[in-house]
Structure formats: structure tokens, C-alpha cells
Amino acid sequence: MTVTEAARDVARARLDETVGPGEPWTHVLAPGEVLRIVDIEGNQAVDTLLYNAEDHEDRYSAADTIRAQGNIFLTTGSQLLSSEGNVLATIAGDTCGRHDTSGGACSAESNTCRFGHHTRPMHNCRDNFLHGLAPLGMGKRDLVPNINFFMNVPVTPDGHLDIVDGISRPGAFVELRAEMPTLVVISNCPQLNNPCNGWNPTPIRLLVWPPD
Amino acid sequence: MPELPVIPAGTVLWEETVAPGAYWTRVVRRGDTVRIVDVDGAGAASLLAFNADEPSERYNAPDTVKIQNTILLTTGRVLFSDLGRVLCSITGDTAGRHDTLGGFGNAATTLERYGPGRYLELRNAYHRNARDNFVAALGRHGLGRRDLVPSCNLFAGVAVEPDGTLRWIDGVQAPGAAVDLRAEMNVLLALSATPHVLDPRPTYAPGSVRVTVWRGPAPAADDPCRTGTEEAVRAFENTAALFSSPEPVVHA
Numbered sequence: 001m002t003v004t005e006a007a008r009d010v011a012r013a014r015l016d017e018t019v020g021p022g023e024p025w026t027h028v029l030a031p032g033e034v035l036r037i038v039d040i041e042g043n044q045a046v047d048t049l050l051y052n053a054e055d056h057e058d059r060y061s062a063a064d065t066i067r068a069q070g071n072i073f074l075t076t077g078s079q080l081l082s083s084e085g086n087v088l089a090t091i092a093g094d095t096c097g098r099h100d101t102s103g104g105a106c107s108a109e110s111n112t113c114r115f116g117h118h119t120r121p122m123h124n125c126r127d128n129f130l131h132g133l134a135p136l137g138m139g140k141r142d143l144v145p146n147i148n149f150f151m152n153v154p155v156t157p158d159g160h161l162d163i164v165d166g167i168s169r170p171g172a173f174v175e176l177r178a179e180m181p182t183l184v185v186i187s188n189c190p191q192l193n194n195p196c197n198g199w200n201p202t203p204i205r206l207l208v209w210p211p212d
Numbered sequence: 213m214p215e216l217p218v219i220p221a222g223t224v225l226w227e228e229t230v231a232p233g234a235y236w237t238r239v240v241r242r243g244d245t246v247r248i249v250d251v252d253g254a255g256a257a258s259l260l261a262f263n264a265d266e267p268s269e270r271y272n273a274p275d276t277v278k279i280q281n282t283i284l285l286t287t288g289r290v291l292f293s294d295l296g297r298v299l300c301s302i303t304g305d306t307a308g309r310h311d312t313l314g315g316f317g318n319a320a321t322t323l324e325r326y327g328p329g330r331y332l333e334l335r336n337a338y339h340r341n342a343r344d345n346f347v348a349a350l351g352r353h354g355l356g357r358r359d360l361v362p363s364c365n366l367f368a369g370v371a372v373e374p375d376g377t378l379r380w381i382d383g384v385q386a387p388g389a390a391v392d393l394r395a396e397m398n399v400l401l402a403l404s405a406t407p408h409v410l411d412p413r414p415t416y417a418p419g420s421v422r423v424t425v426w427r428g429p430a431p432a433a434d435d436p437c438r439t440g441t442e443e444a445v446r447a448f449e450n451t452a453a454l455f456s457s458p459e460p461v462v463h464a
């Protein structure tokens with residue numbers, strides 16, 4: 001695992017806000033801008049989707065991203081590719097070490113399968129993504145497999161896959177440098193039924209710096 | 213290699229051969245089975261699946277691997293939609309594994325691996341790719357780029373090393389390898405007979421894919437796909453509700 005940390009002056013950030021657990025967040029990054037996502041208390045999954053801000057049908061492609069880098073984990077240097085083969089963003093800094101893009105987002109529906117029908121009313125990332133995209137005229141057809149920052153989803157040699165306790169820690173962060181105008185939609189995951197949030201969803205801090 | 217049971221006489225609804233590099237799309241009704249055969253052992257058959265009655269519901273690779281806790285798709289596993297329901301059950305399989313992590317190739321990846329293969333020089337032997345095939349296939353149904361999601365790649369083996377490295381597994385392909393997918397709702401299928409994007413072989417060599425839709429027997433009470441796990445049981449309860457099952461599932 002590669003752990004890198006770039007020193008950036010918080011006072012120079014053009015945006016600095018806290019997003020509570022279970023909340024959506026939508027924002028457009030200009031080319032060269034850097035988004036830092038801080039896992040304030042540790043072990044918080046941050047479900048994230050990216051789109052070409054000028055062509056929303058050109059969007060993050062988990063499969064192309066992992067195929068191009070030959071590895072299922074995201075970390076410093078990972079190029080986040082779009083469905084049309086563009087580099088939407090690059091992971092420019094990472095103090096956690098690796099991030100998931102195989103496990104997808106939680107939904108009311110998948111929760112019923114995984115945890116029981118009684119979990120259907122529970123808050124979930126699907127709802128957050130739909131709320132985050134709706135003001136842009138986007139909807140369910142725009143939801144594709146996403147990134148889960150700070151989430152740990154190992155796959156064993158015999159193919160077993162599981163969502164396990166995170167490897168993140170309080171204050172860990174990841175930085176995305178936009179390589180083109182990029183729409184970012186985040187769901188600060190509200191999942192309570194497995195260890196992806198350490199059984200306790202917590203706030204995240206988001207900062208955006210202008211291009212270096 | 214084990215073989216799938218012979219399809220009983222009189223049950224075939226439709227049968228055709230998909231040419232190497234071409235695409236195929238069709239609606240398969242709930243309860244019918246589609247047998248897909250890798251005629252030439254090319255390992256070139258990428259599949260997308262949608263709810264034919266409401267195509268915004270579609271195959272979801274992350275839910276398929278997450279809910280079943282495995283990336284190994286073979287007999288007894290199911291293909292999940294993004295709404296907690298089952299699109300298809302894998303009721304038979306001689307290949308042993310199918311990939312759903314690697315996604316599908318496009319014009320750029322095809323050019324990079326195989327070099328130029330334009331229609332200008334090759335006419336209909338030109339190098340087709342899965343992305344463009346899917347756009348053409350889905351376009352027949354009013355669907356398009358927004359409906360492209362990671363595919364299920366039949367007859368392809370991809371493993372993950374402990375450090376996350378993707379590894380292509382040789383030897384999964386065999387001429388005549390076959391998989392049976394039982395439709396658990398009315399499914400819109402789109403298949404691209406193009407090489408897997410991680411297949412390292414340097415020559416562009418897709419193969420023929422035989423597709424047979426047939427009316428199989430009704431699932432038994434102990435059907436392994438439907439009863440294999442608690443998660444599958446609940447997914448089939450969700451699926452039954454879509455069709456107003458005569459024995460509706462009532463949740464307290």
C-alpha cells in the first residue's frame with residue numbers, strides 16, 4: 001500500500017465544509033482543482049460517483065478503472081476513468097492506503113437481501129445518490145458502480161469477497177485532482193448493518209483547493 | 213468437461229448462432245432458459261441484462277458479488293438486478309467460472325491490443341468491440357450510453373491476488389463450453405461475441421456463440437439457486453412480488 005500525504009494550506013481552500021453521516025453532497029470541480037475528503041473519526045465509507053460535467057452520459061467506470069491499472073484497489077496515482085475512456089480525476093494523495101470500487105453502494109433493496117426485509121426503510125446510499133443527482137435532471141439510469149473511499153473489500157484467491165473492518169483511521173484523507181470538469185456526487189454512507197462504517201456513521205470534512 | 217443435459221425435444225423456442233464479433237439481443241420470458249454455448253472456445257461472450265418491463269432496473273455486478281460474497285459465478289449463483297431482485301439463475305455451467313470484474317472492451321482497448329482493424333480493409337471481419345456492440349444492441353430498445361454498466365463476461369476467468377492485482381486465468385475456455393441462464397423475470401439480454409478485455413492473446417479471434425432459448429422445467433421446491441442462501445431466498449421473495457405471486461410474501 002502506498003501512503004502519501006501532500007501538505008496543503010487549509011487557509012487557501014476555496015471550500016471547507018463538514019458533511020454529516022447519511023448526507024449527500026454534489027459539487028463541480030474545475031480542471032486542476034483538488035478535493036480532499038477527510039475521514040474525521042475513522043472507518044467511514046464515502047460512496048462517490050464522478051461524471052464528465054459537460055456530458056453526464058460520460059461517467060465514472062469502475063470496470064475500466066480497475067482494468068486499466070490491473071488492480072481492484074484505488075490509491076495514490078490511480079486514474080479514475082470514465083465510460084468514454086477519459087481521465088476524470090487522479091488520486092493525488094492518500095493517507096489511508098487503499099479504497100474499494102468493487103462493492104458498490106448500499107440500497108434499500110440490496111439491504112433486504114443482505115440483512116433482512118426489516119431493513120428496507122433504513123437510510124441508504126441509493127437514496128442519497130438520487131437526491132444528489134435529481135436537481136441536475138439525472139436519475140437512476142445515471143447510477144453506476146461507484147467508489148467507496150475508506151472502505152475495505154478484500155477478495156481472497158478463492159474468490160471470496162467481503163466487506164470488513166476498515167483500514168482507515170481518524171483524520172485519514174484522500175485527495176482527488178480533477179483532470180477535466182468533473183461533477184462529484186457523494187453519499188456519506190448511513191449503513192448500520194455491517195462494519196463498513198465501524199457500526200457508527202460519522203461526519204466527513206471536504207476541502208477544495210484551486211489548481212496548484 | 214461435464215456436459216449440460218440435452219435440451220428436451222419440443223421445448224426450444226428460438227435458436228440462432230451469433231457470428232464472431234457480432235451482438236445478439238432478445239427478451240427472454242420469466243421461466244424460460246437461455247443456453248449460451250462458446251462454440252469455438254473463444255471465451256468471447258459479454259452479457260448485459262435488464263428488466264424487460266422496466267429497463268432502468270438492470271444487472272448490478274457489485275450487488276451480485278457483494279450479496280453472494282464471491283466473485284465466482286457458476287451453477288447455483290444468480291445475477292442480481294440493482295433492485296434486490298434476480299434477473300437470471302445460473303442453472304447449469306460447464307466452464308466453472310465467469311467474470312464480472314473486468315468490464316468490457318471498447319474501440320481504444322481493441323486498437324491497443326490488436327492493432328488497426330478497420331472496416332475499410334477488413335469489411336465485416338473488422339475488429340468490433342463490446343462497447344460499440346452494446347450501444348448498437350441497446351439502441352434497438354431505446355436504450356443507450358446511460359444504460360451501460362459492467363457486464364457479466366461468460367467463459368472468462370479473472371482472479372484477484374491478495375494485493376488486489378487482477379490476474380487472467382488461462383484454460384477456462386473450451387470449445388462447447390455452455391451455461392444455462394433461467395430468466396427469473398422478463399429479461400432483456402444483450403450479448404457481445406467479442407474478446408474479453410483482459411484476454412492476453414494477441415490475435416483478434418472472437419468465436420461463434422450458439423444461443424438457444426428453451427422452456428425448461430419449473431423450478432423444484434429445493435431449487436439450488438432459489439434456496440441456496442438466505443440472501444437468495446429474500447431476493448426471490450422480492451422477485452415474486454414483482455409478479456404478484458399467487459402466494460404473496462407478507463412481511464410483518
